[in-house]
Amino acid sequence: MSGGRRRPLVAGNWKMNLLQAEAAVWCRALRSDLPTSKAAVGVAVFPSFPLLPVVARELTGSSIAVGGQDLHPAEKGAHTGDVSGAQLADAGCTWVLCGHSERRRDHGESDELVGRKAAAALRHGLTPLICLGETRDERQAGRTFEVLERQLRAALAPLDSRPVGFALAYEPVWAIGTGETATPEIAQEAHAFLRRLLAGLEGVGPAAEGLSLLYGGSVTPDSAPGLIAQADIDGFLVGGASLDPRNFLAIIRGSG
Ligand code: 13P
Numbered sequence: 001m002s003g004g005r006r007r008p009l010v011a012g013n014w015k016m017n018l019l020q021a022e023a024a025v026w027c028r029a030l031r032s033d034l035p036t037s038k039a040a041v042g043v044a045v046f047p048s049f050p051l052l053p054v055v056a057r058e059l060t061g062s063s064i065a066v067g068g069q070d071l072h073p074a075e076k077g078a079h080t081g082d083v084s085g086a087q088l089a090d091a092g093c094t095w096v097l098c099g100h101s102e103r104r105r106d107h108g109e110s111d112e113l114v115g116r117k118a119a120a121a122l123r124h125g126l127t128p129l130i131c132l133g134e135t136r137d138e139r140q141a142g143r144t145f146e147v148l149e150r151q152l153r154a155a156l157a158p159l160d161s162r163p164v165g166f167a168l169a170y171e172p173v174w175a176i177g178t179g180e181t182a183t184p185e186i187a188q189e190a191h192a193f194l195r196r197l198l199a200g201l202e203g204v205g206p207a208a209e210g211l212s213l214l215y216g217g218s219v220t221p222d223s224a225p226g227l228i229a230q231a232d233i234d235g236f237l238v239g240g241a242s243l244d245p246r247n248f249l250a251i252i253r254g255s256g
Helices: 020-033 049-058 085-090 101-107 111-123 136-140 144-156 184-199 205-210 224-228 245-253
Strands: 009-013 042-046 064-068 095-098 127-132 167-170 213-216 235-238
Touching: 009 213, 009 245, 020 042, 020 049, 020 064, 020 245, 042 095, 049 064, 085 111, 095 111, 111 127, 111 144, 127 144, 136 144, 144 184, 167 184, 184 205, 184 213, 184 224, 224 235, 235 245
Parallel strands: 009 042, 009 235, 042 064, 064 095, 095 127, 127 167, 167 213, 213 235
Antiparallel strands: none
């Protein structure tokens, strides 16, 4: 457990998967099986944009939050293929991912752009879940903490007075979709580093103790309990294992 200080959050990132009918089935399965006794665990789901209306409709009245996988930093305008914070909020989102490593890789998103996206999210009342993490080469070169610090400082730089309405997901790139989950010790070390860094930032300070730091990267029902037992791991951002509601539920159950 996360020291009893922070409510665990388990979030599913569907990435570019599922069609509307499958998404509806997923939502019904999760709603019917989500144990009310586990309300101590927050749950969120991040579907692709075209699925947001069906997911928001299916989850109406539930405690499961909905988020977008990305947003454009501008309010609106000539940005073909992009989605604004206002559009996400209008579609029922309360969260949005910022800076997922697949956005950084596939779309060349810079640290600086991730910060502007997080700021746009906050302007629209969305909680940014800022994703960061080192590649395998960076870890092997002993640069993990340097990379995390650079990514974190850039992501928070445009956030006026650094309001604490954000969450972080530590997702080591080498653990994403590889089946190679970070060990609890490796993940805890990174989370503790990030929390210490946050605590030292002007505008965050002691509030760092209350911020949610999720782990992502090949999380499974088997690996979740050992990870959530770490002092600074407050939940998960789950990719592949979130597509099957039974696996996702098992991870939720293992996090409470
Ligand atoms: P996997 O759980 O499939 O490794 O994906 C992790 C992830 O990228 C979540 O955002």
